[in-house]
Amino acid sequence: MPITNHQTAGYAFLQEMYEDPYYPDAVLDQCRAVLLRLCETIESDRPSDLATLYVLTRAATAEFNGLQAEFEAAGSEIETVARELIADDFCLIASAYGFAEADSEELIAGRDCERGVMARKRMSSSPQTKAATSAGWRTSALESALRMS
Template sequence: MYEDGYCPDHVVHRGRAVPLALCERERAGAAGLAALYVLTQAATEEFNDLEAAFEAAGSEIETVARDETAGDFDFVARAYGFPEADVAELIATREW
C-alpha cells in the first residue's frame, strides 16, 4: 500500500500498526482458535476506525487495501499455528 499513491503513507503506517499490535497480543498465546478470532476481530475493528483518516486524506480502504489486510490477518493466524483459521471469520467485524 505504500507504493500506491492513492493510499496516504501516514494512514497506511497507522494501518500497518494494527497487525503488528495483533502479533504482540497473540505472542501471549491465544488459547485456541476461538480466542484468536476474538483478537483478530478486535484488531479488525481498529482497522475499521481508520476509514475516517483515509477519507480525510482523500482516499479510502479500497479493494487492494482490503485484500492486503485480509492477507495480513491470515498470515498472522498461520504464523501463530492456526492454519485452519477462516479468513472471513478472522475479519468478520470488518466494515470494508
C-alpha cells in the same frame, strides 16, 4: 514488547499498499501498527484455539474500521483491493502463530464494508466508471482515475 515470531518480526506488512500512492503512508503506518499490536497480543495472550484468536482479530478489525475517516480525509479509502491485502496479512499472522486453518472471513469478521460499497455504487452509475469497468480496471485504479478527472 518486541515481536519474537521470526515470520512476523521482520515482515513488511501492507507492502503493496505502501507502493500505491493512493494509500497515504501516514495512515498506513497506523494500520501497520494495528497489525504489529495484533502480533504482540497473540504472543502475550497465547490464544489456545481459533475462537480466541478470532476475538483478537476482530478487535484489530475494529481498529481498522476506526481508521476509515483518516483514509477519507487523505482522499483515500479502505476499498476492495485494500481489504484483500489487509486480509492477506491477517492470514499470514494467523498462520505464523500456528493457526493455518483459520478462516480468512472469520479473521476479519466485523469489517466495515458499507462506506466502500456505497461509494462504489455511486461511482458505478457514471459513464466513465461503466466504460472503465468493462475494460477490466482494478477498483482502486478506477477510483483514482475518476478523482483526477
